[in-house]
Amino acid sequence: MTSRKVSIEINGKTYERDIEPRLLLSDFIRHEAGLTGTHVGCEHGVCGACTVQMDGQPVRSCLTLAVQAEGHSLTTVESLAEEDGTLHPLQQAFHETHGLQCGFCTPGFLMSLEPLLGEARDFDDREIREALAGNLCRCTGYQNIVAAVRLAAERMQ
Amino acid sequence: MVTGVEAERVVGRSLWRKEDRRLLTGGSCFVDDFERPGALHAAILRSPHAHARIVEIDATAALEDERVVDVVTSDDLPHPLPRIPMRMFRIDGMERLLQSPLAEGVVRYSGEPVAVVLADSRYAAEDALELIAVAYEPLDALLDATAALDPESPVLHPEAGTNLAGEIHVSFGDVDAAFAEADLVVEERLYSQRHGAVPMEPRGLVAEGADGGGVTVWGAAKVVHTNRRILAALLGLPEDRVRLVELDVGGGFGGRGEFYPEDFLIPFCALRAGKPVSWTEDREENLRALNHSREQTHDTAIALRADGTLLALRDRFYFNTGAYVRTHGAVVPNMSVALLPGPYRWGAYDCTALQVVTNKTPAGTYRAPGRYEANFVRERLLDIAAHRLDRDPADLRRQNLIPASEMPYEVGTHTDNHPVVFDSGDFELLLDKGLQCFDYEEMLRWRAADPGPGRRRGVGVSYFVEKSGIARWEYARVAVGDDGGAVAYVGSASVGQGVETVLAQVCAEALGISYDAVTVSHGDTDVVPEGMGAFGSRATMLGGSAVAIAAEAVRKRLVDAAAERLEASPDDLIIEGDRVIARGSPAVGVPLAELIDGAPEEEEARFESPDMSFPYGLHLVALEADVETGALDIHRYAVAYDVGRAVNPQLVHGQIVGGLAQGLGGAVLEELAYDASGQLVSGSFMDYLLPTAGEMPEVRVLITEDAPTPLNPLGVKGAGEGGTAAAGAVIANAVSDALGAEATVLPLTPERVVDLAHERRAA
Numbered sequence: 074m075t076s077r078k079v080s081i082e083i084n085g086k087t088y089e090r091d092i093e094p095r096l097l098l099s100d101f102i103r104h105e106a107g108l109t110g111t112h113v114g115c116e117h118g119v120c121g122a123c124t125v126q127m128d129g130q131p132v133r134s135c136l137t138l139a140v141q142a143e144g145h146s147l148t149t150v151e152s153l154a155e156e157d158g159t160l161h162p163l164q165q166a167f168h169e170t171h172g173l174q175c176g177f178c179t180p181g182f183l184m185s186l187e188p189l190l191g192e193a194r195d196f197d198d199r200e201i202r203e204a205l206a207g208n209l210c211r212c213t214g215y216q217n218i219v220a221a222v223r224l225a226a227e228r229m230q
Numbered sequence: 231m232v233t234g235v236e237a238e239r240v241v242g243r244s245l246w247r248k249e250d251r252r253l254l255t256g257g258s259c260f261v262d263d264f265e266r267p268g269a270l271h272a273a274i275l276r277s278p279h280a281h282a283r284i285v286e287i288d289a290t291a292a293l294e295d296e297r298v299v300d301v302v303t304s305d306d307l308p309h310p311l312p313r314i315p316m317r318m319f320r321i322d323g324m325e326r327l328l329q330s331p332l333a334e335g336v337v338r339y340s341g342e343p344v345a346v347v348l349a350d351s352r353y354a355a356e357d358a359l360e361l362i363a364v365a366y367e368p369l370d371a372l373l374d375a376t377a378a379l380d381p382e383s384p385v386l387h388p389e390a391g392t393n394l395a396g397e398i399h400v401s402f403g404d405v406d407a408a409f410a411e412a413d414l415v416v417e418e419r420l421y422s423q424r425h426g427a428v429p430m431e432p433r434g435l436v437a438e439g440a441d442g443g444g445v446t447v448w449g450a451a452k453v454v455h456t457n458r459r460i461l462a463a464l465l466g467l468p469e470d471r472v473r474l475v476e477l478d479v480g481g482g483f484g485g486r487g488e489f490y491p492e493d494f495l496i497p498f499c500a501l502r503a504g505k506p507v508s509w510t511e512d513r514e515e516n517l518r519a520l521n522h523s524r525e526q527t528h529d530t531a532i533a534l535r536a537d538g539t540l541l542a543l544r545d546r547f548y549f550n551t552g553a554y555v556r557t558h559g560a561v562v563p564n565m566s567v568a569l570l571p572g573p574y575r576w577g578a579y580d581c582t583a584l585q586v587v588t589n590k591t592p593a594g595t596y597r598a599p600g601r602y603e604a605n606f607v608r609e610r611l612l613d614i615a616a617h618r619l620d621r622d623p624a625d626l627r628r629q630n631l632i633p634a635s636e637m638p639y640e641v642g643t644h645t646d647n648h649p650v651v652f653d654s655g656d657f658e659l660l661l662d663k664g665l666q667c668f669d670y671e672e673m674l675r676w677r678a679a680d681p682g683p684g685r686r687r688g689v690g691v692s693y694f695v696e697k698s699g700i701a702r703w704e705y706a707r708v709a710v711g712d713d714g715g716a717v718a719y720v721g722s723a724s725v726g727q728g729v730e731t732v733l734a735q736v737c738a739e740a741l742g743i744s745y746d747a748v749t750v751s752h753g754d755t756d757v758v759p760e761g762m763g764a765f766g767s768r769a770t771m772l773g774g775s776a777v778a779i780a781a782e783a784v785r786k787r788l789v790d791a792a793a794e795r796l797e798a799s800p801d802d803l804i805i806e807g808d809r810v811i812a813r814g815s816p817a818v819g820v821p822l823a824e825l826i827d828g829a830p831e832e833e834e835a836r837f838e839s840p841d842m843s844f845p846y847g848l849h850l851v852a853l854e855a856d857v858e859t860g861a862l863d864i865h866r867y868a869v870a871y872d873v874g875r876a877v878n879p880q881l882v883h884g885q886i887v888g889g890l891a892q893g894l895g896g897a898v899l900e901e902l903a904y905d906a907s908g909q910l911v912s913g914s915f916m917d918y919l920l921p922t923a924g925e926m927p928e929v930r931v932l933i934t935e936d937a938p939t940p941l942n943p944l945g946v947k948g949a950g951e952g953g954t955a956a957a958g959a960v961i962a963n964a965v966s967d968a969l970g971a972e973a974t975v976l977p978l979t980p981e982r983v984v985d986l987a988h989e990r991r992a993a
Contacts, residue, residue, distance in 0.1 A: 093353070095353070096353075103262075103263070104265075108256065109256070109259070109260075109262075109263035110255070110256015110257070110258070111256070112260065112262075112430075112431070112480075113262070113432075114430045114431065114432070114513070115513040115914070115915050116512055116513060117513065117914055117915065117916070119914070119915035119916060120430065120513075120915055122430060149256065150254075150255065150256040151255065151256040153254075153255070154254075154255050160251075160254060160255070164254040164255065167250070167254055168246055168247070168250045168251070168254060169246060171244075171246075171247070171880050171881065171883075171884045173250060173253055173254065174481075174726045174727060174728065174884060174888060175253075175429070175430065175431065175478075175479065175480045175481040175725065175726020175727075176249065176250070176252075176253025176254070176258060176478070176480070176726065177260060177429075177430045177431040177478075177480030177481065177726070178430045178480075179253055179254060180256055183254070198928070201923075202923040202924055203923075203924070205922070205923035206922045206923050206924040207922075208922075208923075209430065209915070209920050209922065210430065211428060211429055211430045211481050211483070211888075211891075211892070211920065212430075212481055212726055212884075212888045213884060213887065213888045213891070214887035214888045214889075214890055214891035214921075214926050214929065214953075215891070215922075215923040215926045216887045216926070216928060216929060217884060217887070218923070219923065219928075
């Protein structure tokens with residue numbers, strides 16, 4: 074299969090690789106860039122575990138080809154915490170409210186929700202649940218994830 | 231820093247989890263994150279037919295692809311083909327129905343492994359699957375368990391001579407007499423649909439040959455040591471040449487971590503290729519290959535007196551076990567038979583379970599296995615009886631609960647030839663607390679109010695007894711270093727439930743040291759010599775007890791040694807930081823470094839508990855049904871659960887709410903549905919619907935500790951399954967109440983709700 078040279082920026086670092094045009098962005102992030110915090114749960118765009126941000130907007134990296142990310146700026150879960158290890162308020166809130174169990178889906182939730190919190194305002198639970206509804210979690214029943222978002226939103230105001 | 235005195239209260243506190251940081255920051259390592267240099271990638275060719283003869287497998291074209299290293303078929307496996315054994319709950323004859331890692335001659339379900347491709351990338355391996363030409367001669371597919379025993383039906387395993395994999399019969403009392411004298415008999419056929427665990431992380435394995443002809447496998451889960459034993463036997467290796475390593479595990483729920491065909495194939499291929507082999511399933515494979523569960527059809531009846539007294543329960547049910555008997559043998563139907571009586575007094579009981587093979591994916595356990603189904607059956611019958619007797623459902627239950635004065639209570643059933651004895655409990659107290667806490671009276675008032683045209687309101691109540699602590703021992707070793715840090719090595723496993731946190735709490739409390747000073751090590755067979763793992767709500771109950779005993783032994787040894795030095799009573803001494811000090815006089819003490827000579831001070835323990843423990847609980851729901859669209863809106867969902875003792879209440883709460891999400895999925899959404907030819911038609915998340923945040927209500931939870939078990943030093947009963955156990959039952963009860971028609975089939979999809987609403991109108 075013919076390969077193509079791409080240059081993709083992830084978390085401020087540029088990765089240049091020769092890849093097959095069919096390579097999924099999720100596989101590029103995980104196996105070419107070695108950023109395995111982004112997880113793959115269904116490979117058909119339903120579960121949201123693979124969510125990353127492209128130019129600040131959440132995208133499903135399993136439904137995106139790596140070549141489509143050329144020239145865009147990506148961020149993944151590895152970029153959320155401070156360099157000194159201080160957790161992002163959303164991560165800290167997940168920790169305190171027990172918003173994760175197995176943690177496999179968690180990076181996708183964090184990357185989906187983080188832009189929402191940038192709006193820095195009050196959210197009611199219905200809005201929060203709507204914002205969560207594109208990500209599947211099999212462990213928590215979502216209740217503590219809703220609580221985490223509520224707590225993080227309060228603290229970020 | 232937490233001092234020794236404060237540390238005495240480590241158990242019972244909602245401390246934040248030790249696991250979280252790595253999971254929140256992308257620093258975790260799930261199996262597909264784990265890479266070995268030079269690894270080959272495996273892909274599994276699976277049968278497209280539910281039942282067919284394999285005429286020929288031609289891999290020529292695949293092998294011509296330069297990226298492909300090998301194609302492995304049953305011809306390449308040792309002969310006679312190894313069969314994956316049962317690890318528990320065997321019934322004689324089931325050994326004829328075990329699965330070999332690759333099909334030989336005949337495929338018996340759509341998704342059965344037929345060949346393995348090894349290639350230099352996963353993409354190349356998946357490409358090559360399409361280049362393997364398999365000639366099949368399709369055979370008739372048998373899908374319905376109730377038809378499988380018909381003499382006209384094909385026999386799927388000719389060497390067995392029957393489609394009946396196993397039969398369990400339990401009875402006590404004079405059932406016929408009870409039915410003869412009954413004022414009311416409620417008789418129904420009730421069906422619980424096939425669904426399953428569906429953890430968010432797909433399964434995967436990485437295997438690599440080791441020095442001396444051994445093999446290492448990463449990606450083990452749930453029953454790591456048991457699977458090492460099975461793998462060693464199937465590969466013909468001594469057990470000590472086989473190492474299994476658990477990495478981060480993305481959800482278990484019963485399905486993940488059993489020994490599957492791939493658990494043999496990937497290590498086998500690594501040894502054959504002389505290179506590491508990596509494999510991760512995709513979601514469609516996960517839905518076709520991971521154990522299914524729950525598919526039971528019950529022909530059942532209860533007998534009552536006019537005053538509501540329960541007299542007898544009779545049941546004969548079919549459990550659709552799929553194409554082969556898997557590692558659990560008969561655990562699912564056994565659990566149904568054992569716990570179908572629930573929390574009530576029955577004078578007579580007669581139950582027959584028929585475990586039947588069909589051309590569907592093999593079935594196994596899923597959270598609250600056998601009980602979710604049994605609770606649906608029993609609690610439905612009780613509600614139908616309440617409707618006919620014009621009784622409040624909660625009141626009818628109260629009348630028949632086993633009184634606290636009769637604990638321990640011998641039910642008259644058994645699990646794996648062991649009598650079921652409820653160890654402790656005050657069922658009526660929990661019913662009272664739950665009804666009051668969740669305001670049952672208010673729920674009834676809400677139900678009575680007019681919801682508007684096309685809307686109907688209903689309230690559901692379901693009571694259940696769970697079980698915990700199956701498999702009757704666990705191993706732990708606790709080591710304390712001279713810096714005051716402790717490591718608890720334990721045979722329990724993590725499936726994402728928080729084992730590292732809970733066992734650290736138990737260890738810290740027993741040592742009298744801070745939670746932060748403890749780490750938990752599990753899941754590497756080279757580090758932990760033996761263990762039973764994580765299933766059946768056992769990790770805290772048995773693993774926690776083993777940790778507590780080992781930790782107490784280490785503490786005693788250190789404190790005794792310090793007491794000698796200080797000429798003090800050991801009772802007055804505590805471990806504080808890196809010293810043993812006198813309580814209240816921290817200036818008096820001995821550094822641990824003077825008591826511990828080099829290597830950490832260690833003690834081992836093997837906690838044995840021959841009996842299971844029985845937590846119990848109550849689900850309550852108030853919901854509104856739309857008779858035109860079939861939509862269900864949950865107004866209130868509440869769970870009360872007595873867990874004996876909660877080591878970490880926040881985590882118990884999380885288990886209950888998360889378990890309920892799965893139970894609710896089973897009640898209204900999830901179905902592993904097949905078409906008439908035996909194809910799974912819900913093989914994606916577009917078709918197999920997991921609950922989202924939009925479907926899940928805010929759940930009220932009451933955790934009580936009124937009945938600690940006498941069976942272990944912690945008093946804990948296990949908390950993993952009560953959130954799931956009665957969800958199907960209570961939703962069906964509430965929908966039936968709302969619509970005035972009796973629901974007998976799960977899941978209650980919009981179509982079924984609309985049909986039920988019509989049934990009422992027709993009546």
